[in-house]
């Protein structure tokens with residue numbers, strides 16, 4: 449940056465005018481070449497400028513040159529900036545550079561005020577416009593048929609369903625029984641529909657939030673969650689539809705969630721073929737289990753890192769909210785309890801809506817005394833400070849820790865086993881090592897003790913009380929750097945299996 453200010457105001461224009469400079473291909477790396485003395489190549493006035501500059505600057509200038517050529521606004525802005533700063537004394541020029549640098553760091557620090565503003569004021573309206581053009585925002589009741597009921601939360605009821613193809617006309621009552629829908633050849637595009645409960649306090653608001661978070665994530669981290677197709681309001685009361693009731697629609701991502709897989713005695717081996725194909729054949733069974741669990745953990749934490757980077761905390765991470773796709777991807781669902789702490793979306797102080805089995809001891813994502821958020825732009829401006837002070841993302845990381853233990857320790861997979869573990873853990877002051885010493889159960893911890901206990905060490909660093917300055921638990925980024933993930937045998941196996949799939 450300093451070197452950018454160093455040349456004379458006209459140097460950039462000279463560079464642009466220079467036929468030698470202009471003829472350099474963008475792929476040519478000037479950085480890797482020795483210092484440039486191209487006076488022999490370009491006989492123009494610009495020679496002096498180039499000779500004075502480091503190759504680093506020239507490389508920067510080359511990229512800048514391409515950029516400013518492409519964007520006239522940037523070009524005029526930059527030359528104006530250079531004109532203004534050139535009349536300033538050196539010290540003031542440095543002050544400006546430092547101010548711009550610090551502002552940049554602040555605005556790009558987690559949760560990303562700058563990206564958030566770009567998303568809110570540019571990408572969101574753009575997505576809305578494009579979706580409207582493509583007809584994605586004009587879903588209607590008759591576009592879908594309903595199948596089985598899959599689940600019911602406090603605010604919504606979830607159904608399997610399918611998109612009605614354009615050339616098919618359906619009896620409006622079709623799909624009332626799941627069997628007909630599943631066997632009906634006409635309905636190939638499966639979906640998941642969530643009916644927002646009508647007349648339940650807070651349900652409508654929860655539905656609005658869930659829709660907002662799904663649109664937000666479809667822009668910011670689409671690979672982490674189920675593909676959101678949109679929403680519609682029922683136009684009449686018929687079977688499960690109530691006139692005026694809202695429905696949210698997702699692409700059907702997979703038959704089972706992680707909790708379903710964990711109910712099976714064979715877990716985690718029942719996920720082997722979907723995650724690794726036949727690549728682990730011949731590997732010892734404990735090692736195999738360990739690799740499957742590690743791959744699941746890697747995927748969950750990688751997704752959470754992306755979500756946390758956007759300022760969103762899920763607040764309800766648990767096996768039932770992790771869908772396993774046919775290609776072995778783990779996708780997060782159910783953002784009804786999520787909160788966006790960049791702008792304070794769905795953050796109500798003192799409100800806890802969570803599953804107690806996976807909820808960290810602090811219960812709240814921010815300290816209870818944190819006030820209600822101010823208007824979004826102001827909240828956004830202060831969000832990096834809030835994030836630095838409170839590390840709200842560590843809330844989800846505790847739930848990941850519990851999910852990890854459940855996957856690794858068979859006796860913790862049942863509801864009763866988990867409840868007993870949680871009460872013992874509470875008695876041990878949320879210190880996993882103390883729990884291990886004192887537990888009256890005899891848990892099988894072999895999977896965690898492999899590789900000198902790396903898994904166990906990771907678990908102890910996820911399942912813990914918040915320490916000094918609300919830290920002390922690993923963030924998603926720090927967890928991915930933990931030695932547990934260092935040897936990427938699970939990754940290698942996953943890649944190999946994808947390669948063998950694509951060859952078939």
Ligand SMILES: Nc1ncnc2c1ncn2[C@@H]1O[C@H](COP(=O)(O)OP(=O)(O)OP(=O)(O)O)[C@@H](O)[C@H]1O
Nearest residue numbers: 598599600601604606640674698700701702705782
């Ligand atoms: N996109 C999807 N693809 C496949 N299955 C899904 C999808 N979305 C949801 N499901 C299935 O539906 C179940 C219920 O979904 P979800 O958790 O969103 O509903 P909910 O009403 O909030 O339930 P709860 O509050 O009990 O978690 C999930 O556990 C999952 O098995």
